[in-house]
Amino acid sequence: MEQVLFVNACVRGEKSRTLVLARHFLEAYEAHHPDHVITKRDLCRERLQPQYPEILAEREALWKAGRLEEPMFRDARQFAGADRIVIAAPFWDLSYPAILKIYLERISVANITFGYTETGEMTGLCRAKDMIFLTTRGGAYNEPGKSWMEMGARHLEALCAMYGIEQFQCLAVEGLDDDRRDQQAMMLAALVRAEVLAEDL
Numbered sequence: 001m002e003q004v005l006f007v008n009a010c011v012r013g014e015k016s017r018t019l020v021l022a023r024h025f026l027e028a029y030e031a032h033h034p035d036h037v038i039t040k041r042d043l044c045r046e047r048l049q050p051q052y053p054e055i056l057a058e059r060e061a062l063w064k065a066g067r068l069e070e071p072m073f074r075d076a077r078q079f080a081g082a083d084r085i086v087i088a089a090p091f092w093d094l095s096y097p098a099i100l101k102i103y104l105e106r107i108s109v110a111n112i113t114f115g116y117t118e119t120g121e122m123t124g125l126c127r128a129k130d131m132i133f134l135t136t137r138g139g140a141y142n143e144p145g146k147s148w149m150e151m152g153a154r155h156l157e158a159l160c161a162m163y164g165i166e167q168f169q170c171l172a173v174e175g176l177d178d179d180r181r182d183q184q185a186m187m188l189a190a191l192v193r194a195e196v197l198a199e200d201l
């Protein structure tokens with residue numbers, strides 16, 4: 001039975017268009033993969049502290065003692081053990097909300113999500129074959145000359161390489177804060193794209 005981990009970083013909750021997209025995707029996904037188990041990790045509900053000095057010190061002490069079963073590493077273990085990762089986050093300040101960065105720092109633990117070979121090469125330890133990133137953006141960044149400014153999806157894709165997750169797919173709805181565009185039509189088109197993606201996986 002496939003284990004899917006859904007990481008929800010949609011800070012605006014019920015007002016979030018990214019969450020609308022994600023929920024639609026997950027509904028379609030469940031319909032097409034009824035035997036898959038989806039575990040939801042809401043970063044606004046169960047909150048993580050940034051890695052302030054004392055938290056980092058605690059983490060390092062536990063890690064050095066080999067106590068990887070401690071609650072400190074629970075998110076990392078959950079992430080490493082999932083067969084598929086789905087992340088939903090809006091586009092904030094050219095990347096994503098800080099709560100997602102805090103989560104990513106927490107799960108990036110040597111000997112859980114990644115490690116090193118005998119020759120010192122970094123190697124991924126995650127089980128997941130793919131990561132699906134769902135996002136909405138106020139502006140449009142897929143235009144020539146602007147894509148370099150987008151650092152959310154690109155960062156997650158790079159992390160996939162570090163974690164050993166072979167495939168990365170991003171479903172982005174762009175230009176949603178541009179009043180000259182028909183935002184409703186754009187969202188409806190995106191929901192159809194989400195359905196197709198959920199079916200194709």
Ligand SMILES: Cc1cc2nc3c(=O)[nH]c(=O)nc-3n(C[C@H](O)[C@H](O)[C@H](O)COP(=O)(O)O)c2cc1C
Nearest residue numbers: 012016017018090091092093094136137138139176
């Ligand atoms: C704190 C904050 C930062 C944002 N930064 C950007 C940005 O850098 N570029 C952009 O195009 N839109 C930016 N936006 C707009 C959001 O990307 C856009 O409204 C998105 O659809 C919000 O998703 P949500 O409805 O899921 O919250 C920002 C919005 C907020 C609240």
